[in-house]
Ligand SMILES: Cc1cc2nc3c(=O)[nH]c(=O)nc-3n(C[C@H](O)[C@H](O)[C@H](O)COP(=O)(O)OP(=O)(O)OC[C@H]3O[C@@H](n4cnc5c(N)ncnc54)[C@H](O)[C@@H]3O)c2cc1C
Ligand code: FES
């Protein structure tokens with residue numbers, strides 16, 4: 001039982017080969033095997049969104065993906081998108097509006113917000129709330145988070161900040 | 163909590179999947195999107211020993227039109243794929259409309275239609291939609307394929323007509339007929355939660371006359387519930403407020419919702435009556451807000 005599985009995947013552009021326990025989920029793999037502490041777990045059963053990361057370009061619940069299933073996959077975490085500068089404007093807006101309080105939910109919020117703006121560059125506030133509805137903020141800073149995302153959307157579209 | 167110790171095997175072909183599944187024994191579980199299975203493992207609600215990962219089986223992929231009348235959806239189609247696929251949006255608007263009601267974007271990116279039907283949560287949207295649309299579940303084992311009408315597929319709480327070592331390969335939907343209208347509505351506490359109650363509805367309209375209406379409720383029983391009496395009451399009738407009221411009255415005999423964490427059976431009956439009125443109003447183009 002519980003034999004280890006060999007996987008080779010790409011994490012933030014770097015090729016990684018490891019042996020993992022079958023039951024290890026992606027966030028534990030990132031944190032415990034790779035030392036990437038930016039992805040968090042809250043509930044570990046799919047409800048809070050703190051574990052949001054990208055697999056093959058799409059956001060997923062890192063707690064509901066087995067590392068063993070990711071042979072050949074491309075994984076991107078908050079560390080990767082921070083280093084690349086891809087979401088610099090979102091990060092700046094979160095800081096400017098105090099949308100990151102304790103910061104526990106923030107990596108998941110940022111990746112989910114970036115996903116929204118990729119698919120819908122000019123979302124309404126209702127659409128922002130809807131897309132972020134699976135990400136819980138224990139500090140309950142939801143208004144500031146929605147404000148920050150709306151401001152970035154406006155700025156990217158060359159409009160005045162709301 | 164963490165999942166219990168597991169073994170994991172990945173199948174490269176369908177025949178290999180059946181072999182690996184046999185080798186692992188009857189307690190082993192297929193792993194598709196993992197969005198229900200891995201959550202139940204984290205709760206330690208199940209201890210399957212071995213997971214057989216089927217997610218790379220190209221035999222279970224793809225969304226295509228078969229002949230002039232059928233859309234075939236591979237079991238591994240994710241909720242997100244269903245929501246954006248052109249064939250689904252054009253020919254199965256009920257499914258496209260249901261997708262945003264299922265969980266959240268990150269869950270929809272991995273959860274599959276096959277997993278949703280096999281898991282058979284009574285509050286899930288897709289099982290009720292499949293019943294309302296007269297879909298066929300294409301089931302396969304190592305030797306054979308058979309087709310099970312969706313209305314017979316759900317046999318109880320989290321229970322289906324699948325036999326041991328049989329999986330869902332695909333779902334076949336009849337293409338919406340001209341003049342057909344569909345709607346799916348639900349009441350949920352928070353966006354993305356499973357519904358407290360919901361309805362998948364379909365009808366054809368000849369003028370204002372309702373032809374072959376289908377009303378399938380979810381979240382109000384141990385499986386999708388076909389509201390036969392309410393359907394009989396409105397079939398062939400004009401979609402008028404009086405008809406809607408008669409359907410609401412008839413619904414009392416169709417449903418016997420068990421109490422759950424969302425409320426008593428009485429509360430759920432009320433939800434279902436409200437949803438029925440809104441759904442019929444929407445199908446008939448009446449004012450939804452006034453119908454309930
Ligand atoms: C936070 C959250 C909210 C959710 N909200 C909703 C919601 O509102 N509505 C809703 O409908 N769902 C909801 N879900 C569940 C989601 O839709 C799942 O994707 C779905 O129920 C299961 O699909 P899966 O592919 O992830 O299956 P898995 O989790 O991989 O498998 C589920 C079960 O089905 C079996 N199985 C999988 N594929 C097959 C197959 N092809 N043949 C036979 N058996 C198979 C597995 O062995 C397992 O027993 C939610 C999930 C989460 C985490
Ligand atoms: S830790 Fe994954 S959703 Fe909460």
Ligand code: FES
Nearest residue numbers: 101105137138139
């Ligand atoms: S900032 Fe503390 S959980 Fe959101």
